[in-house]
Amino acid sequence: MEVNETAVKAFTGEFITSHPTLQTNMFSRDAAPLCHAVQPYDHHSNAMFADFSMTSAHADYHALLDHELDNLFQHPVEYTMGRADLTFENDTTNLQYNPLQVLSPESSSSSHAAFEQVDRRDHYDQPTPGQQSASGSLRRVQNGSQKRARRLKASVTVSKPRAPKVKFTAEEDAKLIELKEMHSLTWNQIAEFFPVRTSGTLQVRYCTKLRAKSTPWSDENIRKLRNAIEEYEADRWRFIATQVGYGKSAVACKEIAVQLGIAAASDTSVTAEHVSAASALRPEGT
DNA sequence: CTGTACTCTGGAATTAATCG
DNA sequence: CGATTAATTCCAGAGTACAG
Numbered sequence: 001m002e003v004n005e006t007a008v009k010a011f012t013g014e015f016i017t018s019h020p021t022l023q024t025n026m027f028s029r030d031a032a033p034l035c036h037a038v039q040p041y042d043h044h045s046n047a048m049f050a051d052f053s054m055t056s057a058h059a060d061y062h063a064l065l066d067h068e069l070d071n072l073f074q075h076p077v078e079y080t081m082g083r084a085d086l087t088f089e090n091d092t093t094n095l096q097y098n099p100l101q102v103l104s105p106e107s108s109s110s111s112h113a114a115f116e117q118v119d120r121r122d123h124y125d126q127p128t129p130g131q132q133s134a135s136g137s138l139r140r141v142q143n144g145s146q147k148r149a150r151r152l153k154a155s156v157t158v159s160k161p162r163a164p165k166v167k168f169t170a171e172e173d174a175k176l177i178e179l180k181e182m183h184s185l186t187w188n189q190i191a192e193f194f195p196v197r198t199s200g201t202l203q204v205r206y207c208t209k210l211r212a213k214s215t216p217w218s219d220e221n222i223r224k225l226r227n228a229i230e231e232y233e234a235d236r237w238r239f240i241a242t243q244v245g246y247g248k249s250a251v252a253c254k255e256i257a258v259q260l261g262i263a264a265a266s267d268t269s270v271t272a273e274h275v276s277a278a279s280a281l282r283p284e285g286t
Numbered sequence: 287c288t289g290t291a292c293t294c295t296g297g298a299a300t301t302a303a304t305c306g
Numbered sequence: 307c308g309a310t311t312a313a314t315t316c317c318a319g320a321g322t323a324c325a326g
Contacts (some may be wrong), residue, residue, distance in 0.1 A: 164317095165315080165316050165317065167317090186307075186308090187307080187308075203308070203309075203310095204309090204310085204311095207308090207309060207310065208310085208311095
């Protein structure tokens with residue numbers, strides 16, 4: 001049978017994060033469903049599995065997701081919080097599904113042995129205390145008249161390993177700055193806008209990467225920066241001279257390094273004045 | 287020469303800990 | 307609770323070896 005590649009991508013999250021409509025709406029609140037744990041369609045077993053996580057912040061998107069996925073499959077798609085697997089019949093118009101199998105440590109190790117292998121990331125996404133989320137999955141229904149079900153189930157409790165690294169996007173950075181600087185929210189409040197990140201992660205991101213860029217640099221800041229760099233560069237050659245020894249000065253080391261091509265001639269970071277000035281600023285023996 | 291697999295490494299994300 | 311730093315971990319790209 002032919003498997004709709006676009007539909008498969010929906011499970012992987014590629015579609016959702018690249019789809020113009022979904023992306024716009026999702027990122028307007030920094031709330032993209034987190035798709036993970038995908039086992040590709042298997043022609044032998046005629047089945048595929050996919051899991052995703054949604055937090056309470058995604059509630060508004062369920063209807064949108066319904067619509068988009070129905071379009072993809074050209075049939076109504078049922079998704080429930082929990083885990084299910086998809087079993088395809090001979091063609092995409094006549095699909096059947098296996099009973100919902102909610103993941104538990106026991107079931108995953110027995111009936112889902114094959115799935116388990118690709119599902120290592122599943123437990124990464126367990127919510128931290130205070131975060132409301134649930135794992136979810138998608139399954140096809142046999143026909144459109146079948147009533148759709150959507151229910152929430154508690155997440156599986158698994159010891160929490162380190163979360164996977166997810167690069168911060170420009171949109172996330174902008175949102176983070178906005179929430180912090182314009183709305184003055186607490187980090188826990190801000191974290192609610194970022195389902196896949198903790199307050200601590202956001203805090204460190206802001207403090208180490210964003211704040212310096214979002215706040216203007218004064219002339220005084222720039223002057224101090226320039227002085228610090230010049231002093232550091234001068235000290236660099238003084239350090240090198242101490243390593244070379246044999247009475248070779250910092251200036252001599254620099255000149256020879258340039259001649260040998262192991263330092264750029266344009267390196268104007270050190271002059272005799274720099275070295276003597278830097279030395280004069282320091283007590284003996286430092 | 288090209289493609290592939292593997293290793294190494296720097297940068298970045300995350301977590302934990304500490305301090306105010 | 308917020309800010310900061312250190313430690314840990316992961317990822318992507320560069321470099322290298324090797325087979326065809």
